[in-house]
Amino acid sequence: MTTSPVHGRGRPARRPSVSVVVPTLNEERNLPAVFARIPADVEVxxxxxxxxxxxxxxxxxxRPSIVIxxxxxxGKGNALACGFAEARGDIIVMIDADGSTDPGEIDRFVAAVHGGADFAKGSRFREGGDSYDITPLRRLxxxxxxxxVNTLFGTRFTDLCYGYNAFHxxxxxxxxxxxxxxxxPAGGRLWGDGFEIETLINIRVAAAGLRVxxxxxxxxxxxxxxxxLNTFRDGMRVLRTIVSEYRRNAKRSRVATPAPVEAPVPLPVRPAGAAEPAGERRAA
Known part of the structure; x- marks a missing residue:
């Protein structure tokens, strides 16, 4: 099934309202730089x-108008779910509070959704993207x-584990x-409450046949x-998520999915003063 709630005959004429969800845990020192770049006309x-x-x-x-x-x-997954429940905007954007995701890119993510996508998925490895934070081990x-994921679900993702996304x-x-x-539960988290949340969301969006x-x-x-983030622990949670989602989709006979479409949005600019990242840029 393919749905396109923000384009075609059903696209609203007005500018869509936007909610930006920001999970935090002891980010007091990072917030000034992050909040300074969030557009003034969005719900935070x-x-x-x-x-x-x-x-x-x-x-x-x-930001006196902020919803807290x-x-x-x-876990991050539970934090995002709590934020989604509070969001009132037509389009919801997920960013991090540590300064790694640039709020200056929010308008391009929103434009991709308003322009026809159901889900705008950030990619550090598509042409024009980059990372100054990922280690060689995490990249691998x-x-x-x-x-x-691309093999099991028929997708053509270039970046699975990145938390900058926007969706209707x-x-x-x-x-x-x-x-x-x-x-x-006794362990403190339900499945989907941790860093596996990005993978879970990406797979379920693709499995639902939505336009990515x-x-x-x-x-x-x-x-x-x-x-x-713990590279090995959270990497294993992601792997378990892939396997469990494959089994879940196989039962529902919904494994085949459409390939993502590249949106005609401007490419980001390397931050001023940033050094060339170590290692060769790759498309995963």
Missing amino acids: ILVDGGSVDRTVEVAREL TQQTRA GNRGLNGL RSVLDHLDLPSIDAPA TEVPSVEAPRQYGESN
Whole structure:
């Protein structure tokens, strides 16, 4: 099934409203630079994971109109689900609070959705994209996992594990994310609550037959603090997600999917003063 809720006869004449969901955990020092580049006319939803610094206070000082909510369990996936539940915009954008995803690119992601895509998927490895943060090991792992998804699901993704995405709010009906009201299990997380969330969303969007557009994006290094990502642990969660989603889709006879379409959006510019990233740029 292919749906296109923001284009064709059904496209609204008005400019779509936009909600930007920002998960946080002790990001007080990163917020000023991130918030300075978020467009003024969008709804910003900050989902806090129990910060012990002044993340929430700084967010309110920087953007008095901000919507702040606490996530209900642990993990980035749960934080995003909580933010999606609060979002009121026609288009929802996912960015990180550490400065790695450039809010200056939001308009291009929104333009891709408003121009015909159901889901605008950020890619560091499509022409015009880049990364100044990914390590050689993570690049290799992403390439292998990306290739596995393309083989199993008939997609042509170039970047599987990147969290900069935008989509029409109707896409939420296809994601079937864990309920934010469900109690946490003994381990603290339900499946989909962790960093596997990007992979889960990408696969379910493709399996639903929605129109996917890859948008080249430049990933910057984290400005302050340390990442909560663990290469091996979270890599295994992504692998398990791929296998479980393949089995899930096989049962529903929905493995065949359309290839993503490249949107006619401007390419990003390398941040001023940024050094050439180590290693050769590759298309995964």
